[in-house]
Amino acid sequence: MSDVTVVIGPGGIGQAIARRISSGRHILLADYRQEAADAAAKVLENAGFETTALRADVSDRASIQAVIRKAQSLGPIKALVQAAGVSPSQAPIEAILKVDLYGTSMLLEEFGKVMAQGGSGVVISSQSGYRMPALTAEQDALLATAPADALLALDFVKNVESTMHAYQMSKRCNSLRVRGEAVNWAKRGARINSISPGIIVTPLANDELHGERAEFYQAMLKKMPAGRAGTPDEVAALAALIMGPEGGFITGSDFLIDGGATANFYYGPDATKPA
Numbered sequence: 410m411s412d413v414t415v416v417i418g419p420g421g422i423g424q425a426i427a428r429r430i431s432s433g434r435h436i437l438l439a440d441y442r443q444e445a446a447d448a449a450a451k452v453l454e455n456a457g458f459e460t461t462a463l464r465a466d467v468s469d470r471a472s473i474q475a476v477i478r479k480a481q482s483l484g485p486i487k488a489l490v491q492a493a494g495v496s497p498s499q500a501p502i503e504a505i506l507k508v509d510l511y512g513t514s515m516l517l518e519e520f521g522k523v524m525a526q527g528g529s530g531v532v533i534s535s536q537s538g539y540r541m542p543a544l545t546a547e548q549d550a551l552l553a554t555a556p557a558d559a560l561l562a563l564d565f566v567k568n569v570e571s572t573m574h575a576y577q578m579s580k581r582c583n584s585l586r587v588r589g590e591a592v593n594w595a596k597r598g599a600r601i602n603s604i605s606p607g608i609i610v611t612p613l614a615n616d617e618l619h620g621e622r623a624e625f626y627q628a629m630l631k632k633m634p635a636g637r638a639g640t641p642d643e644v645a646a647l648a649a650l651i652m653g654p655e656g657g658f659i660t661g662s663d664f665l666i667d668g669g670a671t672a673n674f675y676y677g678p679d680a681t682k683p684a
């Protein structure tokens with residue numbers, strides 16, 4: 410038995426975080442596409458890690474419970490990386506809400522029951538959540554704390570009008586959800602936070618940069634105060650700080666890492682939104 414890192418959705422970002430935080434641990438990689446889990450396992454095995462690859466669907470509670478059983482058979486679950494997600498150009502509204510909003514919320518409920526003492530989790534949210542049209546305090550509270558099974562029936566969630574709005578709603582929920590869950594996770598001596606990246610070069614970002622919203626994303630990239638896109642390794646460096654011993658006082662928080670895109674959106678020269 411060795412300590413275990415569980416990575417759900419080991420794509421560009423999930424894999425980079427796993428590699429950075431998992432020395433001496435077994436890494437369990439679970440992805441909707443078995444071939445993605447296998448490919449990540451191969452890369453990480455060649456980098457010195459013990460790995461197990463599984464097919465799993467983050468929007469299916471039974472599937473996540475099976476991942477947990479497998480992880481527990483390998484050792485105590487010290488880290489959870491929730492990096493599974495679909496973007497506005499990759500899926501219809503229903504799928505985005507089911508995977509990104511419901512799936513992440515349900516997953517946090519399930520892992521909150523089994524994390525090892527001193528364990529830590531991170532959810533990959535998005536700067537998109539910061540561009541949401543304002544929600545009421547009551548709506549925010551529901552996104553943070555309503556049972557996961559009730560979320561998709563909420564009127565303001567059901568009524569999203571586009572895949573972009575569904576993605577923004579989901580990511581707003583992810584960042585609020587860790588606040589709601591931090592209290593539950595603390596009962597097991599575990600911490601949970603989220604990271605909200607801007608454009609980070611991965612297969613998902615490439616789909617956005619060259620898909621139906623290419624113009625919007627290319628414009629965002631051009632206006633980025635940092636002058637470039639980010640890399641998965643930069644997200645992993647932040648995750649390592651939050652999840653490791655130096656982050657021991659951090660829980661229930663969201664961290665923007667977007668090269669200044671949100672700052673530019675609200676306060677840049679062509680900002681269209683009030684502060």
Ligand SMILES: NC(=O)c1ccc[n+]([C@@H]2O[C@H](COP(=O)([O-])OP(=O)(O)OC[C@H]3O[C@@H](n4cnc5c(N)ncnc54)[C@H](O)[C@@H]3O)[C@@H](O)[C@H]2O)c1
Nearest residue numbers: 418420421422441466467493494533535608609611613614
């Ligand atoms: N790359 C970016 O620019 C960026 C920016 C902000 C937020 N994010 C978020 O980061 C997370 C990781 O994205 P990435 O850029 O590493 O993308 P990626 O495409 O490299 O990885 C995402 C992985 O999630 C898996 N997945 C999709 N649906 C799933 C499901 N139902 N169950 C299990 N696995 C599933 C995919 O198969 C893929 O392997 C996503 O939630 C994304 O929204 C990415």
